[in-house]
Amino acid sequence: MSANVNVNLLTPEFILAGMGLLVLSLDLVLPKARRGILPWIGVAGLIAAVATALIYRWDRVEELYGGVFIADRYSLFFFAFLVILGGAVMIASVDYVKQHIKFPGEYYGILIFSILGMVLMASAGELLTAYIAMELLSFSLYVLVALRKYDSKSNESAAKYILLGAFSSAIMLYGISMVWGVTGTTFYDGIAAHLTANPDLDIGLIVGLSLIVAGLGFKVAAVPFHMWAPDVYEGAPTPVTAYLAIGSKAAAFALILRLFSEGLLPAIEDWRVLIATLAAATMVLGNLVAIRQENIKRMLAYSSIGQVGYLLLGVASLGVVDAGGAVVFSERASTGIMVHLVGYAVANLAAFLVVAVVYSRTGSDQISDYRGLAKKSPYLSLVLSVALFSLAGLPFFAGFVTKFYLFTAGAEAGFLWLSGLAMVASLVSLYYYLRVIQRAYVDQPSEGDEETAVERSTFFVPLTSWLMLGVLFVGMILIGVWPTELAAAADSASDALGTVRDVSTALVR
Amino acid sequence: MSAIVFYVLAVITVIGALGVVLDRNVVRATLSLLIAMLGVAGIFLVAYAEFLALAQILIYAGAVTIVILFAIMLTRTTDLNINLDNPQRPVAFLIAVGVFVLLTLTFIYSDVPQLAEPDSVAVAIAESNSTGFETVGDSLFNQWAIPFEIASVILLVAMVGAIALARGDDNEPAVDASVEINEVSA
Numbered sequence: 001m002s003a004n005v006n007v008n009l010l011t012p013e014f015i016l017a018g019m020g021l022l023v024l025s026l027d028l029v030l031p032k033a034r035r036g037i038l039p040w041i042g043v044a045g046l047i048a049a050v051a052t053a054l055i056y057r058w059d060r061v062e063e064l065y066g067g068v069f070i071a072d073r074y075s076l077f078f079f080a081f082l083v084i085l086g087g088a089v090m091i092a093s094v095d096y097v098k099q100h101i102k103f104p105g106e107y108y109g110i111l112i113f114s115i116l117g118m119v120l121m122a123s124a125g126e127l128l129t130a131y132i133a134m135e136l137l138s139f140s141l142y143v144l145v146a147l148r149k150y151d152s153k154s155n156e157s158a159a160k161y162i163l164l165g166a167f168s169s170a171i172m173l174y175g176i177s178m179v180w181g182v183t184g185t186t187f188y189d190g191i192a193a194h195l196t197a198n199p200d201l202d203i204g205l206i207v208g209l210s211l212i213v214a215g216l217g218f219k220v221a222a223v224p225f226h227m228w229a230p231d232v233y234e235g236a237p238t239p240v241t242a243y244l245a246i247g248s249k250a251a252a253f254a255l256i257l258r259l260f261s262e263g264l265l266p267a268i269e270d271w272r273v274l275i276a277t278l279a280a281a282t283m284v285l286g287n288l289v290a291i292r293q294e295n296i297k298r299m300l301a302y303s304s305i306g307q308v309g310y311l312l313l314g315v316a317s318l319g320v321v322d323a324g325g326a327v328v329f330s331e332r333a334s335t336g337i338m339v340h341l342v343g344y345a346v347a348n349l350a351a352f353l354v355v356a357v358v359y360s361r362t363g364s365d366q367i368s369d370y371r372g373l374a375k376k377s378p379y380l381s382l383v384l385s386v387a388l389f390s391l392a393g394l395p396f397f398a399g400f401v402t403k404f405y406l407f408t409a410g411a412e413a414g415f416l417w418l419s420g421l422a423m424v425a426s427l428v429s430l431y432y433y434l435r436v437i438q439r440a441y442v443d444q445p446s447e448g449d450e451e452t453a454v455e456r457s458t459f460f461v462p463l464t465s466w467l468m469l470g471v472l473f474v475g476m477i478l479i480g481v482w483p484t485e486l487a488a489a490a491d492s493a494s495d496a497l498g499t500v501r502d503v504s505t506a507l508v509r
Numbered sequence: 510m511s512a513i514v515f516y517v518l519a520v521i522t523v524i525g526a527l528g529v530v531l532d533r534n535v536v537r538a539t540l541s542l543l544i545a546m547l548g549v550a551g552i553f554l555v556a557y558a559e560f561l562a563l564a565q566i567l568i569y570a571g572a573v574t575i576v577i578l579f580a581i582m583l584t585r586t587t588d589l590n591i592n593l594d595n596p597q598r599p600v601a602f603l604i605a606v607g608v609f610v611l612l613t614l615t616f617i618y619s620d621v622p623q624l625a626e627p628d629s630v631a632v633a634i635a636e637s638n639s640t641g642f643e644t645v646g647d648s649l650f651n652q653w654a655i656p657f658e659i660a661s662v663i664l665l666v667a668m669v670g671a672i673a674l675a676r677g678d679d680n681e682p683a684v685d686a687s688v689e690i691n692e693v694s695a
Contacts, residue, residue, distance in 0.1 A: 010655075017662060020662075024669060064655065065651070065652055065653070065654065065655065066652070068652070068653070068655050068656070069655050103673045106669055106670070106673040109669065110666055110669065110670060113662055113665070113666050114666075116662065117659070117662075120655075120659060128653075128656055129655055129656045129659070132656045132659045132660055132663070133656075133659055135663055136659055136662055136663045136666065139663050139666050139667050139670070140666050140670075142670070143666065143667075143669075143670030143673065143674070146670075146674055147673070147674075149674055178615070178619075181619070181621040182619060182620065182621055202619055202620050203614075203615050203618050203619050204615050204616070204619030204620070204621060205619075207611065207612070207615045207619075
C-alpha cells in the first residue's frame, strides 16, 4: 500500500530535522571556545533546505498519504519564507546568545526544530498533522522562552506561556475531536465537502469550529485571547520575543489561511462576521493599550497584537459571495495576508534586533531610557525609526504597500467599515511609534535630569547585528518601493490555494 | 450487557477524575488519576480497542503515574500548603459550569454519525477477528507516518529542553550582561 509513496518529496524537511540533530550533537563534541560556529552551521543547513525545496518542488503539486502532507506553491512560499525568517532570527540571536544564554547548542538546535514545525504547519492538509506540527513549534518555544533560567522574569513568562499554551492546545484538540465526530474526517477537503453537502451547520460543528478558532486565537494572540502575550514577550530573551512575534504568528497564519480557504470556505457566511468582530476588537485594543506602555518590548507586543487584527481582516475577506450565491475564493485577500506577513516580519525583526542590541549595552528596555540614542548610535536609531515607520504603514516603507494590499482586499469583500477602522488604528499606532522616535532624536536632558541608561553606556554595535540590521533595512525599503516580485510570488501561492489540486500521484486513503 | 459495563466503568472514571481536581493532597490526587486511567482503559476494552487499552494501562496508568509520583517526591521541599485560590474563584466556577452545560447540550443535540450506530462498528471490528494491533500499526506507519514522526521530534525537543533547564551548572549564574559588555567595548 505504501510502496508508491514518494518519500523523496520530504527531503527538505529531512534536511531540517537532520540539521537540528547535527547542531545538538556538535555541541557535545566541540570545545567551548569553538561553539561560535554552531549558528553558522545551522544557517548553512537552512540555506541547503531552502535551495533543495526550491529546486525540487518548484513545479510540483503532490500530496502524500491522501492529503496529510501537501506540496504545492503555497507550501513552497511558506517554506522559503519561514525558513529564511528562522535563519534571520538565528543570525540576529548570535550576539545575544553569546552574552546571555549558556546553552548555545540547545538554543540553535531547538530553534531549527521549531522551524521544521512551522513549515509543516503550512503544508499540512489535515487537522491532526497541523495540530501536532503546531505542538512541535510550541514545545520548542516553551524551551526557548525559559532558557535564561537565572532570570526571574524569564521564568515567570515561561511558566505563563507553558500553562496557557497547553491550555489553548487542549481547547483546539477538543474542537478537532468534535469536528471529526460530526464530519467523520479531519482532512480539509473532506470538511469542505461536508460543509457543501450540509449547508445548515450542526451544533457540534459550530462548537468544534469555535473551539478551534479559540485555540488558534491564543496562538496568534488575538483579542480576547491575548492576555499572555505582553507578559511573555517582556520576559523572554529578546531574539526569542522577536521569533514569537513573527515566526509563530506567520506559521499560525499559514495554517489558518489553508484551513479557512481549503476547509471552511463553503461556510464563510457563518464565520466571516465572527472573524471580522475578532479583527476589529484586536486592532482597536492592541493599538490603544500600546499607547500606555513604558517598556518597549511590551509596546511592541501590543503593536503586534494590533497587526494580528489587520491580518484577521484579511481572513474575514477570504471569500466573496457572487450574484448566484456561490462562494468565490478571494485571491486578493490571501495575497494580502502573505505580503503583509512578510513586510511585518522584516520590520518587526529589525525593531526587536535594535531593542536586543540596546539591551545588551544598557540592560534596560524602558522607552524613557532611549533618550540620546540618536547621538550615541545614529545607525541604530535610523533602523529603529524606519522599522517603526514601516510598522505604522508610512509610504516608501514595507508596511505601506502591504497594508494597502490587505485593506483593499477587505474593502472589496464588503468590509469597508473594517478597512476604515484599520486605517484609523494605523494612525493611532503612528502616535506611539513616534513617541519612541521622539525619545531617540528630539528629547534633550533638562536641568537636573539623571542620565538615561543609553547616555551612560558606551556604544558599539557587534558586527553580526550590524550586518543583519543592514539587510533588514534594505529589505524594508525594497519591499516598500518595489513589491512586485513579492506580490507575484504570493499570487502564485494564492493560486495554489484557490485551485483543486491534481492528486493523480496521491495514495488512495 | 456492554452498556451496563460501560456505565460502571464511566462512573469509576468520573469518580477518579473528580478526585484529581478536588483532593488537595497531591499524592492522593495522583492515585485518583490512576483510577481514572484504569477506568478509561476498561472503556477502550468495551469498545474492542484492545491495543489502546493495553497502551493505556502500560503507559498512562503505569509509567506516567510513576513519573508524576517521582516528580512530586523529588521536587517537594515542603507540603504544598500555600493558598492556591484567588478572588476569581466564583467567576471561574460560573464559566466552568457554563462550558459544561454548553458541551452537554452540544452532545445531546449534535448529529454525530458514529454515535448513531455504535453497535455496527463494534460488530464489524469483532467479526474481523483483529486484535487491533494490525490496524493500529498499519495506520501509524502508513496513513499517519508524518504526524507520528513529528511526535518523536517533539519528544526529543521536550527531553533536550527539560535537561537543559534542569541541569546544574559548573559555574555561577551569568553576570548581568551590561556590566560585562561595557568592559569589553571600552
